Amino acid sequence: MSNYVRIGGLNVHRALRKVIEEDIAPGTGITANKAFEAIEALLKEFAPQNEALLRKRDAIQAQIDTFCLANKDKWDPSEYAAFLASIGYLVPEGPEFKVDTDRVDAEISVTPGPQLVVPVDNARYALNAANARWGSLLDAFYGTDAGPPETDGAEKGKGYNPARGAKVFELTHAFLDEHFPLASGAKYGDVKEFRLNGSALEVALKSNKTAALSSPEKFVGYNKGGAGLTSVVLRNNNLHVIIEIDANSEIGKGHAAGVSNVILESALTAICDMEDSVAAVDAEDKAHVYANWCGLMRGDLQEKFSKGGKTMVRKMNPDKTFTAPDGSKLVLPGRTVLLVRNVGLHLTNDFVTFAETNQPVPENIVDCFVAVLAGMHDLKKPDSAAKNSRAGSINIVRPKLHGPEEVAMVNRMFDRVEQLLGLAPNTVKIGVMDEERRTSANLKECIREVKSRCIFINTGFLDRTGDEIHTSFRLGPMLPKGDIKAAAWRLSYEDRNVDIGIATGLVGRAQIGKGMWAKPDMMKEMLEKKITEPKQGATTAWVPSPTAGTLHAIHYHMVDVLAVQKEIEAGGPRGTMSDLLTPPLVPAGKTLSKEVITHEMKDMVQVILGYVSRWIFLGVGCSKVPDINDVGLMEDRATLRISSQLLGNWLHFGLITEEELISTAKEMAKIVDRQNQGQAGYVSMAPDFSDNGFRCAIEMILNARDCPNGLTEGTLAKFRRAEKARLSGSKL
Secondary structure: OOEEEEOOEEEEEEEHHHHHHHHHHOOOOHHHHHHHHHHHHHHHHHHHHHHHHHHHHHHHHHHHHHHHHHHHHOOOOOHHHHHHHHHHOOOOOOOOOOOOOOOOOHHHHHHOOEEEEEOOOOHHHHHHHOOOOEEEHHHHHHHHOOOOOOOOOOOOOOOHHHHHHHHHHHHHHHHHHOOOHHHHHHHHHHHHHHHHEEEEEOOOOOOOOEEEEEHHHHEEEEEEEOEEEEEEEEEEOEEEEEEOOOOOOOOOHHHHOOOOEEEEEOOEEEEEEEEOOOOOOOHHHHHHHHHHHHHHOOOOOOOEEEEEOEEEEEOOOOOOOEEOOOOOOOEEOOOOEEEEEOOOOOOOEEEEEEOOOOOEEEHHHHHHHHHHHHHHHHHHHOOOOOOOOOOOEEEEEEEOOOOHHHHHHHHHHHHHHHHHHHOOOOOOOEEEEEOOHHHHHHHHHHHHHHOEEEEEEOOHHHHHHHHHHHHHHOOEEOOOHHHOOOOOHHHHHHHHHHHOOOOOOOOOOEEEEEEEEOOOOOHHHHHOOHHHHHHOOOOEEEEEHHHHHHHHHHHHOOHHHHHHHHHHHHOOOOHHHHHHHHOOOOOOOOOOOOOOOOOOOHHHHHHHHHHHHHHHHOOOOOEEEOOOOOOOEEEEEHHHHHHHHHHHHHHHOOOOOOHHHHHHHHHHHHHHHHHOOOOOOOOOOOOOOOOOHOOOOOOHHHOOOOOOHHOHHHHHHHHHHHHHHHHHHOOO
């Protein structure tokens, strides 16, 4: 225990003690000693409750397993629903209510727009996310497949290609024409000058005529220079667009009006993730995670990196200042509003242990306290400073909660943290992730438990499907992933999440979200498909990069989400509980072909190995992992959960054999090795297949049936710690 120091009734790792003493506590008004006293008080109160809730999960699952075994050949939906109610899986639905959350930032409450999720252990990525509030539409079109085809001289090349730039401007002009139309049918491609006419925006056209905006109120700000306007600020659906003008710039000199850039308000919010997208398994890892979050809350996080042979420093952007049409100052936030995601109830970490038993503590309890303590730096900033939450809140996303009872415990814990730190009630807000089946089935009652602090609900296909499979694991073989996406339960799940969010009053107070676009290199396809989410009434949806945030922002100009929500509310509930509780089983009397099974097995095993190997060898919790066709997919731990559960289910019912699984894994490992060739720190799995990465992936699949809730973090952490020990030459 040489790395630990006894503080009260706890053994605290020196890395955690140091980051709280030297980095996080100073400036909050809370001493390090008081912080550790508070952590101990929280652990004494909530660790037993946490453990009891986990044991209840196990007990409920055991009862469901027994029911599934007894009814796998005679499953009846109504009988199943009655059974779930009898064991407390389904709880009675109470009277109608509305959330009354206050002090919510407008980016969360009333302005629909994209949301980033970023691993907070990577400072550069976290800073990129914080600065993703604004993104260049020209760059997004120029550098991705959402822009013009690379034909007829419009290739990207190494430097700026004016021919491609001209085609990019055509797309950008079309965006402006659609959402900020000029009067009398004038087009932005014909503009040769932007200028003021009193307090109104006016454009001079190449025909020497002039035109105004069809909707003059969409002009909300500008900046002027010696030669005229240097920027024009427009607003649509409460999202801002900045037209930058510099006729002397490389891009502006090729545009008739000197436009050098068109900047879109892009990712309004970002989730700084301590959970599924990080590989934090011990005290040193967690101290790094906590320090980065604190730096974001102070606003002073910086990261040095090399680019093009030059050392650069990334830091948080300042606010943007303009003049409003009436002459007053217009200040637009320079950064996204940051939320932080803690880990789930099921994880423990020995960065703190109970002194009497030396048992690791529930990690989520420490996460919660440290996240709020760090957030106090933002709360204490003067109003004139660049604050993360101008409403005075600390926003915490909570994953993998099973039903109202667990949500209620987290709410009590938030109450207690506020008391210990002297914060006003409901300063700490909660985002409830609707990614576990028991939460989906009881979503209204989950929201009721946090009705005064709820600022977010969302859906997520991968984790939710993983839990769907695990809950009904013994009932029968499940459909392939592609077919599960179109299954009745999933359609009901997506609809009910929006319906219940609207019915409980989240509109105007909280986000109703949808999941991630996982193909960061396929922006054209994203533009075509991701518009379905705002059309479904979602006020936000996850994107894998700042560039994707800029392109997804286009959808929120195209769709007035708040109007869509009113239409949904008027139409009444859509998804049914009956559909929600229908597992995605292969229909009775049907079989999957060997070709389908083999293809799906190869695909899932390859993605598992691709992700696990980077997690174990490199400590990378979220990255673009090539699939079997070398298409990069943005993956986090949810990928492992769905794929390991589906493979484990097929193994259990004999659709595949363990021999076939191991043989396929060895074949796919060679592909993964090739895809990671030259990556510093990567360990090849072939030809021995005895490394920690390969062993982790196989264990995860073979243990899928009996792993609590199908969660993979315990297996990952065990093998990552073994790999870190191997690299350091120490013993576990």
